[in-house]
Amino acid sequence: MLVEELRAEIAANGGWMPFVRYMERVVQAYYGKSDRQFGRGGDFVTAPELGNLFGRTLARQIQELEGPILEFGAGSGALAHALLAQKLEREYFILETSAALRRRQGERLGTKVKFLERLPERFRGVVIANEVVDALPVHAVRWTEDGILERGVGPRLTWEDRPARGALLDAARAIEVPIPYESEIGLAGRAWMRSLAERLEQGVIFVIDYGFPRREYYHPQRAMGTLMGHSRHRTRGDPFERPGEQDLTAHVDFSALAEAARDAGAEVLGYANQAQFLVNCGITDVLAEANVENALHYAPIAAEAQKLLSPAEMGELFKVLAVGRDINAPLLGFSQGDRRHTL
Numbered sequence: 001m002l003v004e005e006l007r008a009e010i011a012a013n014g015g016w017m018p019f020v021r022y023m024e025r026v027v028q029a030y031y032g033k034s035d036r037q038f039g040r041g042g043d044f045v046t047a048p049e050l051g052n053l054f055g056r057t058l059a060r061q062i063q064e065l066e067g068p069i070l071e072f073g074a075g076s077g078a079l080a081h082a083l084l085a086q087k088l089e090r091e092y093f094i095l096e097t098s099a100a101l102r103r104r105q106g107e108r109l110g111t112k113v114k115f116l117e118r119l120p121e122r123f124r125g126v127v128i129a130n131e132v133v134d135a136l137p138v139h140a141v142r143w144t145e146d147g148i149l150e151r152g153v154g155p156r157l158t159w160e161d162r163p164a165r166g167a168l169l170d171a172a173r174a175i176e177v178p179i180p181y182e183s184e185i186g187l188a189g190r191a192w193m194r195s196l197a198e199r200l201e202q203g204v205i206f207v208i209d210y211g212f213p214r215r216e217y218y219h220p221q222r223a224m225g226t227l228m229g230h231s232r233h234r235t236r237g238d239p240f241e242r243p244g245e246q247d248l249t250a251h252v253d254f255s256a257l258a259e260a261a262r263d264a265g266a267e268v269l270g271y272a273n274q275a276q277f278l279v280n281c282g283i284t285d286v287l288a289e290a291n292v293e294n295a296l297h298y299a300p301i302a303a304e305a306q307k308l309l310s311p312a313e314m315g316e317l318f319k320v321l322a323v324g325r326d327i328n329a330p331l332l333g334f335s336q337g338d339r340r341h342t343l
């Protein structure tokens with residue numbers, strides 16, 4: 001049982017576990033089960049799970065780029081399925097940490113995809129991470145009158161805070177917030193981006209996820225942070241409720257990812273909200289290919305477009321960040337409304 005394992009690890013570590021370690025354990029356990037996360041009967045619905053409109057539109061951007069595709073965290077395999085159907089004639093690699101989901105993806109996609117065990121030493125091509133960075137473990141931090149604290153977990157699986165140290169303290173000091181304030185710092189996300197960007201010899205990395213630039217992320221009104229549990233389409237505030245049974249996520253600080261990519265020598269090529277990106281890629285042309293006369297066929301596609309584009313749904317909260325190396329032409333997806341300057 002995960003709860004017993006967590007308690008044992010906390011006891012072995014002097015009665016405390018940093019929150020980042022707790023999140024790593026529970027997210028791993030959560031994705032270790034392949035049967036229930038995705039889709040309408042699951043815990044949440046991602047853009048590729050809505051249908052193939054997202055994939056067909058993203059394919060128009062990929063078509064302008066060269067090389068194989070590497071998808072991180074492919075979930076049920078829905079995006080790979082939609083992209084492969086577009087006959088892009090590329091090799092398709094998946095790097096998925098959950099063995100159970102790897103199996104599920106393998107069953108759905110067969111020999112059309114190859115699985116990677118770890119980051120390749122070098123990569124040329126197109127990297128996609130849709131709703132993956134929000135699942136990477138974050139450090140939880142409290143800025144108080146008495147100093148900056150790292151939030152962690154005590155023996156009873158409740159919050160316990162200790163003074164922050166090292167790289168976390170440095171990162172927390174660099175963020176301007178009113179006091180008192182609680183939030184998250186995604187050091188693992190930054191490291192992920194840095195090592196990926198270092199290995200990218202030529203091509204583009206697309207990170208698609210919910211989040212903000214730093215100034216909005218650490219906004220005075222967001223003084224309780226962005227941690228969320230997801231279960232059965234409801235968000236839950238308590239990260240210690242049923243560990244491993246609910247997904248745990250934090251919003252993405254896109255400024256931090258952009259900085260990490262630049263540190264690795266890559267260039268930030270574009271940053272836009274999901275609606276703008278999909279419109280730039282020609283989602284309306286993809287929609288126009290659907291048979292408007294046939295309501296039965298058209299209604300679900302129109303509903304899908306509404307979810308992807310509406311500012312009240314995924315259109316504004318979700319962003320697309322592209323970083324790359326050795327790309328000379330502007331990217332289709334950022335031809336209008338590029339908000340790089342806000343990062």
Ligand SMILES: C[S@@+](CC[C@H](N)C(=O)[O-])C[C@H]1O[C@@H](n2cnc3c(N)ncnc32)[C@H](O)[C@@H]1O
Nearest residue numbers: 031046073074075095096097098130131132135
């Ligand atoms: C919210 S799901 C998104 C799935 C899919 N991309 C989609 O949009 O439907 C997160 C996915 O990332 C995977 N994952 C979590 N941490 C990862 C990591 N460090 N590297 C690669 N995949 C990871 C999970 O197993 C899962 O497949």
